[in-house]
Amino acid sequence: MTTLIAPFNSASDIIAQRDLNRGRNRGNASTYVTIDENDTLQIFGKTYGANKYETTLLCFAIHEITPYEIKLYEIQEGTLTRLPQEAREVIIALGITVITSDLTLEREEFETNDSLRSPTYTYNLLEKLGDKKCALCDCEIPQLIQGAHIWPVASIKRVNNINQDRKLQLAIDGDNGIWLCNNHHKLFDMNILLITEEGRVKYKSNIKENDENYICDVTVNYQIRDNILTPNFLDYLEKRNSLLDERIYGLIE
Numbered sequence: 001m002t003t004l005i006a007p008f009n010s011a012s013d014i015i016a017q018r019d020l021n022r023g024r025n026r027g028n029a030s031t032y033v034t035i036d037e038n039d040t041l042q043i044f045g046k047t048y049g050a051n052k053y054e055t056t057l058l059c060f061a062i063h064e065i066t067p068y069e070i071k072l073y074e075i076q077e078g079t080l081t082r083l084p085q086e087a088r089e090v091i092i093a094l095g096i097t098v099i100t101s102d103l104t105l106e107r108e109e110f111e112t113n114d115s116l117r118s119p120t121y122t123y124n125l126l127e128k129l130g131d132k133k134c135a136l137c138d139c140e141i142p143q144l145i146q147g148a149h150i151w152p153v154a155s156i157k158r159v160n161n162i163n164q165d166r167k168l169q170l171a172i173d174g175d176n177g178i179w180l181c182n183n184h185h186k187l188f189d190m191n192i193l194l195i196t197e198e199g200r201v202k203y204k205s206n207i208k209e210n211d212e213n214y215i216c217d218v219t220v221n222y223q224i225r226d227n228i229l230t231p232n233f234l235d236y237l238e239k240r241n242s243l244l245d246e247r248i249y250g251l252i253e
Contacts, residue, residue: 010065014058015131015142031055032126033062035142041068043096044123048077056087063094070096073119076103103168110168114154122147124174128228134181135228136193136201136219141181148180148188150195151236155243175232183218194241194249197234199224202249215252222252 008014015033030051032044041062045055059072072091074082081102082088092098099105101119109118125147126132132145139145153171162170170176180188187193187203193215194202201222203215 008061008065014062031058032123033058034122034126034132035068037143037146039068039143041066041070042119042122043070043072044075044119044126045072045083046075046077047080047083051077052083052087055083056091059091059094059096063096070094072096072098073123074098074100075120075123076101106172107164107168110153110171111164114152114157116149116153116171118172121172121174121177124172125177125179128174129177129179132179134184135178135224136184136221137181138220139181144181145179146182146185147177148185150176150178150233151239152189155239170236173232173236175230176236178224178228187215191244193219194244194246195224195237196246197237197241199226199229201252202246203252204248205250206248219252 030046031054034042034044036042043055043058043062045051045058047055055072055074059070063070081100083091083098088098099119101123103120106118106120110116131140132142133140134145149171151170156167156170159167184193188195192204192207194204196202201219201224203212203219205212207215
């Protein structure tokens with residue numbers, strides 16, 4: 001019996017196949033591929049052991065089949081921050097931008113930007129949650145999906161009894177986040193939406209009826225999945241909700 005091997009025709013094919021493999025074996029998910037809001041294809045690759053070969057091969061494969069601009073983020077692994085020099089030179093020769101995302105870069109971003117568009121944070125969310133998909137409406141268009149902090153970066157910065165390195169670790173922790181589409185991210189950041197410690201989604205009940213109807217129409221998932229509700233996630237959620245009055249929120253029905 002002959003087994004036909006179907007070629008990948010787009011980066012989306014590769015993303016879908018890797019997500020399938022991830023469900024079978026988490027050990028196969030060391031390198032992640034996604035697309036950002038600027039239509040830039042992002043490859044998040046680790047730099048140690050077999051991971052570095054996987055990252056290099058993915059760069060070659062994706063370069064051949066995508067029209068998108070490609071950026072490779074080298075994610076620090078232990079003391080290693082870069083792919084082997086020979087691999088980097090070949091990848092750069094393909095026209096792929098290579099960005100080394102070590103903790104120095106992350107610290108600079110953390111200190112200057114409360115939104116923290118951090119490569120390591122995105123990688124950690126991909127590692128925990130899988131490919132981009134809004135937790136509240138099932139939107140899977142990657143250009144519209146963002147990592148939303150549970151305990152906001154601005155709040156972490158205001159804590160006085162922990163040092164900057166610890167603050168950075170809290171800000172890039174994959175448990176301190178969730179995938180949300182642009183609309184739900186903004187509603188969450190503005191505290192119009194609230195997630196309870198049981199994972200139920202509530203909305204602020206003192207808004208206009210039309211706004212309430214809109215939120216109910218676009219929010220199809222009222223319960224956060226159990227695999228997201230880790231102890232660390234709930235700890236971040238408690239810190240966020242401690243500043244809010246849950247009595248003014250109503251459940252989405």
